[in-house]
Amino acid sequence: MGSLLGELGKQLAERWMALLVLPGALLVATLTAAWELGHAHALDAARLGDRLDAWAASPRLDSPGGVALVLLAVGLAAAGAGLAAQGLGSAIERAWLTTGTRPRRLTEARRRRWERANDAYEHRREELAQARARGEAPPPGPALGEARAALEAVSAERPERPTWMADRLNAPAVRLDREYDLDLGTVWPHLWLVLPESARLELSAARETLTRSVTLAGWGLLHAAVGALWWPGLLVGAVTVATGWRRARAATATYAQLIEAAARLHAVRLARHHGLPTSARLTRTTGWQLTCLIQGQGHLIPLTDPPGR
Structure with missing residues (x-):
């Protein structure tokens, strides 16, 4: 049981690092570059390199305790950024997967697009069915699968959501x-x-x-x-x-x-x-x-x- 719990804890730690800490560390690095460069020197890599060299030479980083403190601060900031990203992701999911009908104008606009695409699909299906019944070659136009794909690009069923x-x-x-x-x-x-x-x-x-x-x-x-x-x-x-x-x-x-x-x-x-x-x-x-x-x-x-x- 102990080895099982240990392996589970290891997997959870790896997932936590991969999903939260590492992307968060990238965001912290980006924010640091943004703070140092600003809009005026946005692509000045040499300026950023000089600032990093100055930080590395700081007396605060001469001791192991100073380095550990910086790493701890970066880790906490990265984890906080990860939690913020998860919170924003939940809000985005609610917006993208909303079960309500609001905003109604967007739903109605999608419904009109779907009805036009559905009319085109049904017309194409009727054309192909008639040609098959007469033993003729299919008339020029998209294949039935392509027409269906165009319909489902708007919605798989008649739109009821935004x-x-x-x-x-x-x-x-x-x-x-x-x-x-x-x-x-x-x-x-x-x-x-x-x-x-x-x-x-x-x-x-x-x-x-x-x-x-x-x-x-x-x-x-x-x-x-x-x-x-x-x-x-x-x-x-x-x-x-x-x-x-x-x-x-x-x-x-x-x-x-x-x-x-x-x-x-x-x-x-x-x-x-x-x-x-x-x-x-x-x-x-x-x-x-x-x-x-x-x-x-x-x-x-x-x-x-x-x-x-």
Whole structure:
């Protein structure tokens, strides 16, 4: 047990260093350069080198105690910067993954774009279907997969949220409700408990990747704040935020796909755990009964049919 705890502590320390202290130390170094150079000498490497040499020759650094004090200060500042980046990342995540409909103008604008893209997709699908029925070559234009990709670049489903990422995470719930009358928000905590360990590991890894991506955007905001003293900080911050945003979009898509796959593959298993009669595949009846049972409305199951049946 002691060796296990020791190994766990070592892994946690390594993660803490990699995720917080080392990026924080980079930010502290950037802030130091910004303080010494300012806007007027932003790219003067020789000036920065002279200042560093002057610091190294300072009497305070002649003793081991002075060096240790400086290292301790840098470590504390780096850790504090890491916590600040995590806090900013959480705020960014709430903004990018908001479940509300505000700002409504942005949601409505995205909805209009999606409707135009959906019309183009449906028109292209009809063209290809008619050509196939007549045994003709496909008419000029994008492949159906390309048309679908253009549609999903706006939103996987009809937009109900201000951001692409929020709608992408909402898409599995929309589809499962439309196809199976399954309320994913209600069923998910129960479904998580019956998922195989491999599925939970995949989902946890995808969620961690998303968290790291928004934290990277948080680091970008901190570097952009350095731009108040040193203009290159704005460039570094902008690039870092953009990188975090792109990674967060990819991570969101992967996470949403895994959530939907887990629900489609294992909802029947959950229904059997609850003693519900099921077939080999998920059906509308099973989805409706699971939702009623987990919502505490099991008395509705023998009395009503699923909506739309």
